[in-house]
Amino acid sequence: MSLLVVGSVALDSVETPFGKAEDVLGGSATFFSASACHLSPVQLVGVVGSDYPMDQLRPLAERRVDLAGLERAEGRSFRWRGRYRHDLNVAETLETHLGVFSNFRPKIPAQFRGAPFVFLGNIDPRLQLDVLTQVEKPTLVACDTMNFWIESRRPELLELLGRVDLVTLNDGEARQLSEKYNLVKAARWIMSRGPKLVIIKKGEHGAFMFTEREVFFAPAYPLEEVFDPTGAGDAFAGGFMGYLARCRDLSEANLRRAVVYGSAMGSFAVEKFSIQRLLEVTPAEVAARVRAFHRLVSFEQELEA
């Protein structure tokens, strides 16, 4: 039932048109876990520096996130500083300090190796491949990536594609990786390299899931207040994978519901800074948001159509 995530655990400093936050919890594994733990127990593997405010992770530990794989290394934690202007779809990176993350070598604790669901957050594809040598027989392995790895580690990334079931990436990354502008063609190209499932995230414009024969689309929820988009993609992945880990059902119908759970969790993530809203959200709120997504896109076909 467990869901293993390997990724970054960072400190973010973020400025949006609506406010500022300094050194708040961030990183792909952090957002993923804060989202997924609403649906499934999570096992987190990552690294932080000796300066990390470990007590701030307690709410995650209290919510079924097992931090036994979170290494504490001598040195500074990964820090990211970014800014969003009115177009909240575009993050402007002001500073990145990798700190201890630059020497990260994921070590999967023995008790995590049997996890049936594995999410390889956005790290060096060589490390993502290395994680796969440490796990047993996962039911589903998903990976994320980014422009930096597509450019600098293309051969390793292509090797990884042959060994995962699902890739999540954003529209720009899908185009860059496939060298195809059209997203349907980009997804088909990626699937031809191995993965049976591709999810292309378009931020405020929603997400496509491509399966063997079908395409599913879920919009981003039209919120009146988007406060801070940082982590929305990781919260999406957490909701998606958490839902699959909860149901252990990889049917088309369930994969579609998983995308909607991902979209719902992503829509909560952006309502406050850091993982704040994800920590607050209740099961009733999640269920209500899923119903709201259903209402947002539902239409009845005419009988004669």
Next chain:
Amino acid sequence: MSLLVVGSVALDSVETPFGKAEDVLGGSATFFSASACHLSPVQLVGVVGSDYPMDQLRPLAERRVDLAGLERAEGRSFRWRGRYRHDLNVAETLETHLGVFSNFRPKIPAQFRGAPFVFLGNIDPRLQLDVLTQVEKPTLVACDTMNFWIESRRPELLELLGRVDLVTLNDGEARQLSEKYNLVKAARWIMSRGPKLVIIKKGEHGAFMFTEREVFFAPAYPLEEVFDPTGAGDAFAGGFMGYLARCRDLSEANLRRAVVYGSAMGSFAVEKFSIQRLLEVTPAEVAARVRAFHRLVSFEQELEA
């Protein structure tokens, strides 16, 4: 049952990454009509110059588009020349020659004045207001607009908003008109000025319809080949209004279906240059595309959710 459209009838020269077309049928009223006529009889009001290839309009006349309101004036027809690069969402205008369109003063023929459904294409808001003095008691009046009028005719446009039931505009225009970046807020602002319905078109990212209490979203259909996006928004409006004119039912459920018909017709429009694909499309193809939209967004909620 009839649907009146007032707008431009032009000659377009278009270049896309996939080909070129010179002096082909274009203009908002042309695309609107070629789309709407699949669903309802259309009455077109516009103007062309003495150089317009009238014989090329015959396919429209044969498909229930009444051209009795298409004035032929001495002079050159409205011509637009544009280019799309790989981002097909962005048109680059190379030349615009208004010709006889610059003196266009819509005259609604007596037999058109009772039309229950009226679409005021993107023309000077003063002319859109003037059309409203010429029609009797329409059931639903919709208008489109553009950045140029939002800047140069704001007072008249605001007056118009108080006199129409529905506004269709794209996301940039909604932001410009409302001076609000968030699209939910932009739509609510526009509705506060009069219209009960607002449709915000996001091109390849789909369309939102805001009604009094609800929001509906329909994605753009994920085509593998988008050939030429010119006219997609007008084809959308034609499918939407044509469907309403066919059903004469303004319930929420029917408005949602109308958005899907609009999206379906928009998705056909982009498959070839000009109105070529819209002229070819069969009722079976329209029905199949609507079913494909349903499949694209459908998910079943869990019983316990």
